[in-house]
Amino acid sequence: MGFALVRGVSADIVSVMSTARERILEATEELLATKDALAISTRAICDRAKVGMPEIYRQFGDKQGLLTAVADIGFERFLAEKRRNPLTEDPVADLRTAWDSHVAFALRNPYLYRLMFTPTGEAKPGAIKEAQAILLTAVERCRDAGRLRTAPELAGQSILSANVGVCMMALSFPALFESPDISRSVRDAVIGKVTGDEREDARIGEATVLAQALVGTLTGTAPVGGAALEVLTRALRTPAGPSEP
Amino acid sequence: MGFALVRGVSADIVSVMSTARERILEATEELLATKDALAISTRAICDRAKVGMPEIYRQFGDKQGLLTAVADIGFERFLAEKRRNPLTEDPVADLRTAWDSHVAFALRNPYLYRLMFTPTGEAKPGAIKEAQAILLTAVERCRDAGRLRTAPELAGQSILSANVGVCMMALSFPALFESPDISRSVRDAVIGKVTGDEREDARIGEATVLAQALVGTLTGTAPVGGAALEVLTRALRTPAGPSEP
DNA sequence: TCTCCTTGTTATCAATGATTACGAGCTGTG
DNA sequence: CACAGCTCGTAATCATTGATAACAAGGAGA
Numbered sequence: 301m302g303f304a305l306v307r308g309v310s311a312d313i314v315s316v317m318s319t320a321r322e323r324i325l326e327a328t329e330e331l332l333a334t335k336d337a338l339a340i341s342t343r344a345i346c347d348r349a350k351v352g353m354p355e356i357y358r359q360f361g362d363k364q365g366l367l368t369a370v371a372d373i374g375f376e377r378f379l380a381e382k383r384r385n386p387l388t389e390d391p392v393a394d395l396r397t398a399w400d401s402h403v404a405f406a407l408r409n410p411y412l413y414r415l416m417f418t419p420t421g422e423a424k425p426g427a428i429k430e431a432q433a434i435l436l437t438a439v440e441r442c443r444d445a446g447r448l449r450t451a452p453e454l455a456g457q458s459i460l461s462a463n464v465g466v467c468m469m470a471l472s473f474p475a476l477f478e479s480p481d482i483s484r485s486v487r488d489a490v491i492g493k494v495t496g497d498e499r500e501d502a503r504i505g506e507a508t509v510l511a512q513a514l515v516g517t518l519t520g521t522a523p524v525g526g527a528a529l530e531v532l533t534r535a536l537r538t539p540a541g542p543s544e545p
Numbered sequence: 546m547g548f549a550l551v552r553g554v555s556a557d558i559v560s561v562m563s564t565a566r567e568r569i570l571e572a573t574e575e576l577l578a579t580k581d582a583l584a585i586s587t588r589a590i591c592d593r594a595k596v597g598m599p600e601i602y603r604q605f606g607d608k609q610g611l612l613t614a615v616a617d618i619g620f621e622r623f624l625a626e627k628r629r630n631p632l633t634e635d636p637v638a639d640l641r642t643a644w645d646s647h648v649a650f651a652l653r654n655p656y657l658y659r660l661m662f663t664p665t666g667e668a669k670p671g672a673i674k675e676a677q678a679i680l681l682t683a684v685e686r687c688r689d690a691g692r693l694r695t696a697p698e699l700a701g702q703s704i705l706s707a708n709v710g711v712c713m714m715a716l717s718f719p720a721l722f723e724s725p726d727i728s729r730s731v732r733d734a735v736i737g738k739v740t741g742d743e744r745e746d747a748r749i750g751e752a753t754v755l756a757q758a759l760v761g762t763l764t765g766t767a768p769v770g771g772a773a774l775e776v777l778t779r780a781l782r783t784p785a786g787p788s789e790p
Numbered sequence: 791t792c793t794c795c796t797t798g799t800t801a802t803c804a805a806t807g808a809t810t811a812c813g814a815g816c817t818g819t820g
Numbered sequence: 821c822a823c824a825g826c827t828c829g830t831a832a833t834c835a836t837t838g839a840t841a842a843c844a845a846g847g848a849g850a
Contacts, residue, residue, distance in 0.1 A: 336665055352798050418663055418717050420581055458730040465710015472663050485703040489738030597829050
């Protein structure tokens with residue numbers, strides 16, 4: 301507790317000669333591009349940030365504190381990247397592109413990603429809740445479009461868990477698990493299950509209506525009409541049948 | 546390279562006064578029950594194992610080497626537990642119980658699990674391939690039962706990735722992600738997608754055959770026969786139609 | 791000007807991973 | 821039996837690293 305104030309409010313020259321705190325964060329991020337978080341020494345950070353060792357502890361209290369702050373910044377980038385993805389009129393497709401952008405981020409920043417999603421010790425980055433919130437709104441767009449089978453919270457948690465799993469395996473065992481096929485497979489499975497697979501729904505729907513119409517007509521209990529008639533006429537135009545190979 | 550031999554072949558008294566190597570491994574596992582792997586000091590291991598510091602380096606060359614060996618032993622336990630699961634006549638249900646046993650293991654041995662599935666640095670435990678192999682045979686049992694839509698390798702990789710993701714999120718963010726619902730949701734999504742959801746397949750299959758028969762009959766291009774006839778008569782016996790609410 | 795706060799420097803501590811040197815004790819061979 | 825060779829244990833030592841303490845420099849505001 302007790303974050304040091306940044307020299308009053310006169311943080312104008314920041315972009316030119318950034319404050320010590322920012323330089324430390326930046327240096328840590330740069331080192332994270334090549335090394336694992338725990339393999340980075342505080343001295344290396346201080347050298348690169350041109351600050352003395354005590355500065356880290358004055359600013360972040362702890363190495364853990366510094367790493368947690370870096371993880372939060374990582375989440376900020378992560379979420380900013382997701383927010384840049386334009387929303388289309390198909391919320392389910394938007395879920396899929398969000399998944400792909402998640403995977404791309406992980407593969408592009410492996411060490412940062414591990415720091416963000418597998419924190420060590422007690423200090424968890426708080427920004428994960430924000431990620432969850434964004435995912436939740438994306439899922440709720442599906443619900444509002446009538447394309448959700450599950451509770452939105454559960455859907456979001458499921459998607460995020462599976463997404464992280466694909467990334468972690470790709471990072472930990474790249475030789476065995478770094479394949480776009482795996483990502484696509486799991487992605488379509490989870491998203492498909494949660495939102496209801498469009499094509500299958502359509503096939504089930506059409507075929508079911510058709511069958512019901514047939515039964516109704518043959519048994520004389522219900523005449524063919526409405527939706528059943530539409531499907532029936534469409535089926536008649538395509539002699540191969542409503543199902544595709 | 547160059548694992549030290551264990552004092553000839555006279556490793557009989559092992560259970561009474563175990564060898565140094567075994568004591569070190571055992572001590573590390575015990576400490577892993579409460580601490581993270583990187584938070585364990587080699588001295589603490591040596592104290593508990595009643596060996597001197599050089600013994601670790603003589604046996605494993607490195608702290609990494611020791612941790613990798615422990616991870617491999619962890620995989621051994623992990624796989625032994627899976628092998629104990631009896632196989633039923635439903636290979637898909639077996640996949641689900643394997644998933645659940647995986648999650649249970651992770652929650653029971655959090656630090657060991659993290660060491661196994663998110664190794665740091667270059668040393669990866671080789672036993673992950675064994676885990677993959679076991680999962681592969683389980684998947685192939687599904688294929689042999691005609692219950693697989695995907696290539697077995699891809700199916701196995703997908704299931705394992707998603708399974709690890711659920712566990713890692715539960716361990717890293719227990720407050721937000723340690724819920725059996727999430728595990729079940731992702732499990733059924735991935736396994737269902739890979740093996741084909743039984744009920745949906747049935748519905749699609751029946752309805753499609755029925756529709757094709759109808760079209761064929763009405764257009765005169767193909768008479769109703771064989772499977773279509775069967776489905777048709779069954780449908781006629783259940784006026785509510787083959788689909789359920 | 792004087793004082794307070796921030797920042798930078800140096801030195802230092804304790805813990806830790808890793809290694810060397812050396813000796814005790816057992817094993818197998820001549 | 822004696823000797824060489826190996827495993828194993830002990831102690832001392834190094835370099836690195838996380839973390840602090842002590843103190844000086846320097847600017848902002850009363």
